[in-house]
Amino acid sequence: MTLYIDSLEACVDHILDTVAGDVVLGIPLGVGKPNPLVNALYRRIKGNPVRRLRIVTALSLERPVGHSELEKNFLEPLVERVFEDYPDLDYVKDSRAGKLPPNIEVREFFMKTGDYLGNETAQMHYISTNYTFVARDMAVQGMNVIAQAVASKDDTKGLRLSLSSNPDVSHEVVDILRASGKPIMAIGVVNHKMPFMPNGAEVEPDFFDVVVTDPAATHAVFAPPNGKVTVADYAIGLHASSLVVDGGTLQIGIGSLGDAIGQALIVRDRNNAEYRRILEDLCTDGIGGRDTSRFEQGLYGCSEMFVNAFLKLIEAGIIRREVYDDAVLQQLVNEGKAAGHAVTPELLQGLVDAGRLRSPLSQADLAFLQRFGILRPEVELHGDKLVLGDKRCSAELLDDDALQYVGANMLGTRLTGGYHMTGGFFLGPRDFYERLRSMPEHELAKIDMTRIGFINQLYGDDALKRAQRTKARFINTTMIVTLLGAAASDALENGQVVSGVGGQYNFVAMSHALPDARLLMMLRATHDNKDGLKSSIVWNYGHVTIPRHLRDIVITEYGVADLRGQSDSDVVKRLIQVADSRFQGELIKQAKAHGKLESDYELPERYRHNTPQALAEKLKPWMQAKLLPDFPFGTDLTEDEIHMVKAMKKMKHASHHPTELLSMVIKSLWEGKEAPPAYLERLGLAEARGFKEVFMRRLFANNL
Numbered sequence: 001m002t003l004y005i006d007s008l009e010a011c012v013d014h015i016l017d018t019v020a021g022d023v024v025l026g027i028p029l030g031v032g033k034p035n036p037l038v039n040a041l042y043r044r045i046k047g048n049p050v051r052r053l054r055i056v057t058a059l060s061l062e063r064p065v066g067h068s069e070l071e072k073n074f075l076e077p078l079v080e081r082v083f084e085d086y087p088d089l090d091y092v093k094d095s096r097a098g099k100l101p102p103n104i105e106v107r108e109f110f111m112k113t114g115d116y117l118g119n120e121t122a123q124m125h126y127i128s129t130n131y132t133f134v135a136r137d138m139a140v141q142g143m144n145v146i147a148q149a150v151a152s153k154d155d156t157k158g159l160r161l162s163l164s165s166n167p168d169v170s171h172e173v174v175d176i177l178r179a180s181g182k183p184i185m186a187i188g189v190v191n192h193k194m195p196f197m198p199n200g201a202e203v204e205p206d207f208f209d210v211v212v213t214d215p216a217a218t219h220a221v222f223a224p225p226n227g228k229v230t231v232a233d234y235a236i237g238l239h240a241s242s243l244v245v246d247g248g249t250l251q252i253g254i255g256s257l258g259d260a261i262g263q264a265l266i267v268r269d270r271n272n273a274e275y276r277r278i279l280e281d282l283c284t285d286g287i288g289g290r291d292t293s294r295f296e297q298g299l300y301g302c303s304e305m306f307v308n309a310f311l312k313l314i315e316a317g318i319i320r321r322e323v324y325d326d327a328v329l330q331q332l333v334n335e336g337k338a339a340g341h342a343v344t345p346e347l348l349q350g351l352v353d354a355g356r357l358r359s360p361l362s363q364a365d366l367a368f369l370q371r372f373g374i375l376r377p378e379v380e381l382h383g384d385k386l387v388l389g390d391k392r393c394s395a396e397l398l399d400d401d402a403l404q405y406v407g408a409n410m411l412g413t414r415l416t417g418g419y420h421m422t423g424g425f426f427l428g429p430r431d432f433y434e435r436l437r438s439m440p441e442h443e444l445a446k447i448d449m450t451r452i453g454f455i456n457q458l459y460g461d462d463a464l465k466r467a468q469r470t471k472a473r474f475i476n477t478t479m480i481v482t483l484l485g486a487a488a489s490d491a492l493e494n495g496q497v498v499s500g501v502g503g504q505y506n507f508v509a510m511s512h513a514l515p516d517a518r519l520l521m522m523l524r525a526t527h528d529n530k531d532g533l534k535s536s537i538v539w540n541y542g543h544v545t546i547p548r549h550l551r552d553i554v555i556t557e558y559g560v561a562d563l564r565g566q567s568d569s570d571v572v573k574r575l576i577q578v579a580d581s582r583f584q585g586e587l588i589k590q591a592k593a594h595g596k597l598e599s600d601y602e603l604p605e606r607y608r609h610n611t612p613q614a615l616a617e618k619l620k621p622w623m624q625a626k627l628l629p630d631f632p633f634g635t636d637l638t639e640d641e642i643h644m645v646k647a648m649k650k651m652k653h654a655s656h657h658p659t660e661l662l663s664m665v666i667k668s669l670w671e672g673k674e675a676p677p678a679y680l681e682r683l684g685l686a687e688a689r690g691f692k693e694v695f696m697r698r699l700f701a702n703n704l
Contacts (some may be wrong), residue, residue: 002206008040008214011187015041018185019144024051026138026146026173029058029110030427032166033088034149034189042090045104052103056127056141058110058134058500060092061222070696073684074644082430082636095122107141109134110500117496128490128548131304131424131503132456135172135288139182148219151194159205164194165221167201168304168424168452174207185209192218195436199419200450219646223430224609225636226259226308231616234628235258235282235557236522240475241265242279242290243553243560247297248319248471249506254307254427257477262309263632266316272628274294281618283607284559284577287590297321298420302469304455304503307555308432312633314421314446314522322418322446323468324372328356330467333415337572340463341415344405352397360384360395373416386410424452429636456506458513472517474507478545479523481537483572483591485551485563486544487521493542501545506701508550519552520565523580525580530656535583537575539590554578558610572596576603581610614626644679647703663693668702 005011015023023045029035035428038055043055055551063083066072081331084446094100111465129137145525148170153160161565163170170186177184188208229237238579244250244265252258253619279287279346298320300308313319322341324330324358332338332350350375351357357365361381369375380387387412394402426432426449436444460467479498480488480599489504491497511519523536539554551563554575561574576584584603591597621630654661675697680686685697 001259002208003210005210005212006213008037008189008212008216008418011037011189012044012208012215014210015145015185015676016051021147022054022142024054024056024141024143026141026143026335026392027057027557028148028168028170029059029167030423030425031194031430032148032164032170032560033057033060033089033193034088034147034187034212034217035214036214037187039087042104043457044082045091046101049103051512052424053105053139054141055091055104056109057106058108059112060089060106060108061112062088062092062096062551070685070700074494074641074648074682077682078637078641079440082223082225086220086222095119099568106384106666108500110502111497112497114161117498123497126500127495128497130456130501131452133166135169135176138169138173139180140185143177144183145175145185146170147189148213148652149191149458150157150188151196152190152192153196155433158307159212160196160205161188161205161207162194162196162198163201163203163427163449164197165449166424167197169205172399172453186190187212189214189217191221193221193433193437195221195433197436197449198441198446198449200444201448207231211512223433226631226633227256228262228635228642229263229632231254231619232524232557232610233257234264234623235615236524236555237264237276237541238266238282239262239266239474239555239557239560240520240522242283242287242292243518244299244473245291245340246293246299246473246499248294248299248321248473249302249517250299250313251301251303251311251472251474251476252307252698253303253475253477254305255477258307258309259632261475263311263628264687265295265313265318266569266632268292269316269318272623274622278622278627279430281292282559300419300468301421301423302422302455303422304452304471306421306426306449308428309430310423311432311435311530312422313401320420322415322420322424324415324418324465326368326372327461327463327467328354329372330464334467334470335687338415343412343415344503345404345411348374348397348407348441349403349409351616352403355652359398359399361386361397361506363499364377371417373412373414375410377413379429390560419446419448421447422455423447423449425449429634430636452503456503456510458510461673469510469514470516472511473520474511474517475520475522475523476504476507478504479527479536481521481523481540481575482541482544483537483539483575483587484548484568484597485554485560485575486541487523487551487554488541488543489545491543491545494544495604500577506544508546508552511552512550519550520555521546521553522555525556525558525578527582528656530651532657535580535587537579537583537587539587539594550574557615557672568596569598573601579610581608584608584610640676640679643704644682647700650697650703664699664702668698669695671702672698672703674704675704679704 045051055185108126151162151164156348186208187210189212233256241264300321301319337347337350366381385392392407397403478487478489511517554561556578559578561578563571654664688694688697
């Protein structure tokens with residue numbers, strides 16, 4: 001029997017009274033964490049050294065915090081407005097400060113990008129694993145409690161619960177532990193602001209041992225604002241979008257690159273002539289072999305992360321190719337037996353010929369046919385007869401007369417029960433969640449949040465997945481690519497973890513296992529930090545996430561390098577062609593020194609102009625025309641905040657580059673510009689006292 005508890009503290013009491021010894025708590029990735037319950041348990045055990053707590057999770061989200069006084073002053077009103085009453089996790093605060101108590105440890109399998117570099121405790125307790133192995137590896141930790149934020153509805157059916165953003169691993173964890181006979185307490189904590197997602201996310205209340213209904217558990221869902229899409233982002237997104245095939249399958253990730261791909265696909269569909277002109281400007285070797293047509297069939301979204309760009313593609317009518325969770329039916333749809341998803345006699349005949357239906361039909365067969373709208377819902381099975389009002393015929397569909405009668409009198413009109421988006425978890429800005437909360441039920445029904453094991457791999461239901469994921473394009477991001485095609489996406493050369501493997505390896509493996517799929521690995525050609533500007537394409541790297549034998553397509557802002565099936569020499573050449581021209585000479589030298597390039601090789605002239613300036617000139621007209629806006633899907637920042645952010649980013653960048661900083665300082669002091677009073681008030685510089693504040697005021701004003 002499910003226990004309903006109306007108090008967070010009472011739930012903590014129940015956990016501590018029920019679990020003997022150490023509490024090993026599993027909580028979902030991202031926004032599915034029940035923060036108020038986790039904090040209550042954390043504080044209780046933190047104050048009682050006799051008990052121990054281990055938290056196993058990933059992507060622990062925190063309201064943005066500025067590192068300087070300027071950033072803190074700027075962020076405070078923005079964070080209060082955008083993140084509202086989202087409660088930070090106490091263990092995150094303590095972990096960042098190096099103050100986790102000795103009786104509590106946190107083990108994460110995916111970290112917020114770059115946030116824990118240099119944090120010894122976090123680095124030592126990181127778990128490196130593929131996303132499809134997460135449930136298994138959480139169980140290995142000895143997990144005895146799993147807690148999750150859930151959405152709820154109370155209607156004529158009684159209380160309904162949804163795992164909302166995170167059905168990704170909860171099902172798997174509970175199944176594994178219960179099947180093994182190991183004790184596991186499953187806790188659902190109702191957060192009324194979580195969008196109620198149907199289909200694979202909906203669970204019966206008895207899935208949980210405990211359901212917490214305390215109003216204190218309801219709070220705003222973590223909502224990072226959309227980031228600015230840069231020139232480089234758009235160039236990469238445009239190249240990637242031209243490799244997406246109409247009628248195919250799409251996987252993308254979060255952030256400005258995901259937004260760039262989404263906007264590029266929308267421009268391709270709505271402004272096709274302009275789209276082709278943009279690509280002609282961008283593509284050094286022309287647009288032959290690129291897919292540039294409008295989307296007549298549409299795409300199916302299948303991605304571990306359901307992000308805002310997917311929602312915008314749904315609203316634009318691009319994500320609309322529906323799939324069905326029956327392998328035989330899906331294959332018949334692929335073969336054109338249900339053109340436009342219309343129910344036809346040919347479709348029914350195909351199901352009979354494939355042996356998908358018994359003869360005569362059983363009640364299970366009837367339920368299957370009605371579930372997908374193939375037979376009208378009013379059709380009944382009376383013994384060995386199909387009955388629709390005053391119409392009746394044999395349920396023996398191997399009989400041609402009966403099959404023809406059913407085809408003429410009992411078929412539905414359009415297939416039902418299809419999905420055009422399958423996701424494992426979601427994360428997005430405020431309007432993303434609001435759209436999901438307000439979306440009409442018939443539209444929401446087309447989105448299936450489900451297990452990560454279904455999305456990220458082909459094993460299990462292989463035939464169904466292969467039939468659904470036609471012409472798939474798995475679009476991933478990496479940090480470094482070696483000249484031989486290996487990719488480093490999760491950690492630095494010294495082993496410091498930046499984020500995690502997540503599902504990247506899974507999607508890479510699928511791209512090679514599906515006959516018409518491709519992997520598109522994106523990266524910005526350079527990266528800039530305190531060590532200066534560096535090429536993201538390098539000869540060698542001390543750590544890789546994806547080995548070179550799984551190389552496929554690499555995309556930078558300067559073009560597309562198709563590496564599949566190519567020799568090492570050709571791989572090297574193609575990657576150098578899309579590298580930043582400031583580093584091409586050194587890359588050629590290194591490749592020759594290691595015997596991977598002919599000694600007399602020279603880079604063709606047309607590839608020697610890969611510079612940010614040249615790229616900006618190519619895209620400038622289209623950005624000014626608002627086809628490629630800075631924030632294609634809107635932003636929570638005001639116009640004033642956008643201006644202020646630009647200035648502060650310039651200052652921060654210069655702080656890592658002494659020559660640039662010196663030039664900026666001289667110019668600021670010489671020109672003596674002043675910022676608007678409201679900006680200075682926001683940053684705490686309205687009443688500048690002392691040289692430092694006067695100096696910062698001048699520096700900020702000059703960078704506006």
